[in-house]
Structures are given as structure tokens and as C-alpha cells.
Amino acid sequence: MPGISETVIEPKPIITIKNLRKSYGNKEILKGISFDVFAGQVIGYIGPNGAGKSTTVKILIGLLSDYEGEIIIDGMNLKDDTVALKKKVGYIPENAEIYDVLTPMEYLYFVGRLYYMEDAKIEDRAKKMLTAFGLFENRHDRMDTFSKGMRQKVLIISGLIHNPQIVFFDEPLSGLDANAVIIFKEIMSLLKKEGKTIFYCSHMMDVVEKVSDRILLINDGKIIADGSFSQLKQQEGDTLEKIFAHLTGKDNLSSVADDFMDAFN
Ligand SMILES: Nc1ncnc2c1ncn2[C@@H]1O[C@H](COP(=O)(O)OP(=O)(O)OP(=O)(O)O)[C@@H](O)[C@H]1O
Numbered sequence: 001m002p003g004i005s006e007t008v009i010e011p012k013p014i015i016t017i018k019n020l021r022k023s024y025g026n027k028e029i030l031k032g033i034s035f036d037v038f039a040g041q042v043i044g045y046i047g048p049n050g051a052g053k054s055t056t057v058k059i060l061i062g063l064l065s066d067y068e069g070e071i072i073i074d075g076m077n078l079k080d081d082t083v084a085l086k087k088k089v090g091y092i093p094e095n096a097e098i099y100d101v102l103t104p105m106e107y108l109y110f111v112g113r114l115y116y117m118e119d120a121k122i123e124d125r126a127k128k129m130l131t132a133f134g135l136f137e138n139r140h141d142r143m144d145t146f147s148k149g150m151r152q153k154v155l156i157i158s159g160l161i162h163n164p165q166i167v168f169f170d171e172p173l174s175g176l177d178a179n180a181v182i183i184f185k186e187i188m189s190l191l192k193k194e195g196k197t198i199f200y201c202s203h204m205m206d207v208v209e210k211v212s213d214r215i216l217l218i219n220d221g222k223i224i225a226d227g228s229f230s231q232l233k234q235q236e237g238d239t240l241e242k243i244f245a246h247l248t249g250k251d252n253l254s255s256v257a258d259d260f261m262d263a264f265n
Contacts, residue, residue: 013072014039014166014197015060020069022055029055030067031221042188042198044212046205046240048248051218053201054093057168060199061091073166087115090164092156094171100143104130104154107143108161115162122161129157133180148175156184166197173204185211205240215240219248 013036022030029052037043047053058064060071062078062085071078076085099107105126112122130136133153143151152175160167173181188211191198202208208215209229217225225232225247229240237243245251 011038013037014074015199016070016072017060018070020056020059020067020071022052022059022064022067029221030059032069033218033221033223034069035216035223035226037197037199039197040192040195042192042200042211042213044208044215045199045201045218046203046208046215046244047218048250052221053218054170056218057091057170057199057201061089061168062086063091087162088165090159090162090167092159092167092169092172094174095152098143098151098155100146100151103140103142104135104157105139107154108158111158112161117162125161125163126157129161130154132183133157149177149180152176153180156187160191164196167191167199169198169200169202171202172200173202173207181207205244209240217244217247224248 015037017036018034020030020033021028033056045053045056055064059067060073060078065079073085074088076082078085099110102110105123108126108130109119109122112126113119127136127139130139133156135150135153138146138150143154146154152172156172159169173184176184185207188198188200192211198211200208200212212229214228215225215232216223225243227235232240232243237246250256
């Protein structure tokens with residue numbers, strides 16, 4: 001209608017990272033990273049080995065505090081390190097030190113209580129989640145008798161049990177069997193439907209391609225690509241694997257394999 005101006009509401013970022021730098025000793029790992037993440041986005045965070053993915057995630061969840069730059073999560077400065085902020089965030093690492101003398105139920109009680117959850121809620125969620133992953137029968141077995149994949153499932157549950165708003169997955173599929181990977185992908189899309197923000201680091205390009213709204217590629221401590229899979233595809237190549245190889249300067253991977261095999265000659 002003429003004369004009436006529409007107010008455009010800009011989406012507010014749930015995570016803002018400004019000029020993030022991190023060094024180990026003299027070696028600079030993150031070289032000034034800046035980006036916003038918006039509520040409900042599924043971010044695929046990819047990059048070569050040693051690029052700085054886990055370092056970024058460890059900073060964002062408050063595990064590493066000696067960084068430069070500014071990080072705001074849901075309006076709170078990460079440096080303030082509040083309990084309120086911790087409750088909003090879930091973290092699922094690749095291989096965590098799990099207290100494996102405990103049983104899954106004991107461990108999940110331990111984790112749930114750290115988030116001030118009520119015991120009845122912990123019991124209910126733990127049982128349902130263990131059942132979904134086929135571990136209900138093992139709920140009172142010590143985890144030092146578990147396979148790698150069984151432990152990883154408990155780890156996934158422990159990162160989600162408090163129903164966090166923002167979830168960081170760092171290569172969470174490590175050791176999971178094919179069925180568990182399917183369940184995991186389904187869980188990811190259900191978490192997304194619930195409006196969770198997901199930050200997902202992985203080398204499994206096919207999964208990243210499918211689940212991410214937006215892909216960030218980090219190489220040598222800098223973000224070198226940022227866009228949806230279809231945007232990256234238009235610019236760089238037809239599969240995420242090829243885009244990854246191209247942008248990280250590794251278009252000649254088969255000759256690298258030839259060089260490796262040459263060692264036998
Ligand atoms: N505690 C540490 N002390 C010294 N250097 C470290 C430490 N942790 C990581 N690094 C170094 O920081 C760099 C980035 O490591 P990071 O684990 O963030 O990489 P990544 O992208 O997650 O790699 P990957 O895909 O192999 O898991 C690597 O060179 C690694 O050696």
C-alpha cells in the first residue's frame with residue numbers, strides 16, 4: 001500500500017565470531033576468523049586435517065579460553081562464561097575421555113546433574129535415548145566393556161540430554177555402524193526441525209552435503225568458502241569432495257596416491 005513502509009526485521013545471529021585468533025606456542029592456528037551463525041542453521045564446518053576445526057569448536061564451547069577476538073553466543077560474551085550459556089550448548093566430540101568404569105545410566109546421571117537437570121528427567125530421557133540407539137539392555141553395564149561405537153552413542157546422548165539450543169558435533173560419526181549413521185542423520189534433521197542451531201565438523205562430505213544449510217570451509221586457519229552447497233557447486237564443482245579438493249589446492253590427489261605407492265618400488 002502506498003505510503004506505508006514495511007519494517008524489515010534483520011535476523012539476529014545466535015553466534016557472532018569477530019576476528020578470532022588462536023595460537024599454540026608460536027604457531028598461529030586460527031588467523032582471524034569472522035562469521036555469524038543464525039538461529040536454526042545447520043553449519044557444516046569442513047577443512048583439511050589440522051586446519052583448525054576442533055580448535056574453533058573447543059573455543060566456542062568454552063574449553064579453550066586463551067584466544068583473541070570476540071565471541072558472542074545468544075547475546076552473551078563467551079569470556080563471561082556463564083552457567084546460562086553452558087546450558088544452551090551441547091558438545092559431541094569425536095573421542096572423549098568417557099568415565100568408562102561407569103555404566104551409561106551412571107554417566108548420564110553425572111552429566112545431567114552437571115546441567116542441574118532433575119533426576120526424573122534424566123532417567124526418562126536417558127532411557128528413551130538409549131533405547132533409540134539399541135543400548136537399553138546395556139544401560140547398567142560398565143562402559144569399559146563397550147565397543148567404540150557403543151561408547152560414541154553414549155557420548156552423543158550425553159551431549160544432547162539437557163536439550164541444548166546450540167549443538168556442536170565434532171566428527172560425531174566416528175565408529176558408528178551404518179544403521180547408527182542413518183539414525184544420527186535422522187536425529188540431525190529432527191533437531192533442525194525443532195529449531196536447534198547445529199555446528200557440524202566432519203570429513204564425511206556426503207553427510208555434510210546432505211545435512212548442512214551452509215558450509216564453511218577452513219583452510220590454514222582462515223575461512224576460504226562460505227555458502228550453501230548449491231552456491232558452492234555453482235562456483236566450484238559438482239560434488240563437495242571435488243569442491244573441497246579444489247579449494248584446498250589438492251586437485252591432484254590420484255598422483256599423491258601414486259607417489260605413496262612408489263615407496264614400494
Ligand atoms: N593442544 C595442542 N597443542 C599444540 N598444538 C595443537 C594442540 N591442539 C591442536 N594443535 C594443533 O593445531 C592445529 C589444528 O588442530 P585442530 O585439531 O583444530 O585441527 P582439525 O581441523 O580439527 O583437524 P582434524 O581434521 O585432523 O581433526 C594442528 O596443527 C594441531 O597440531
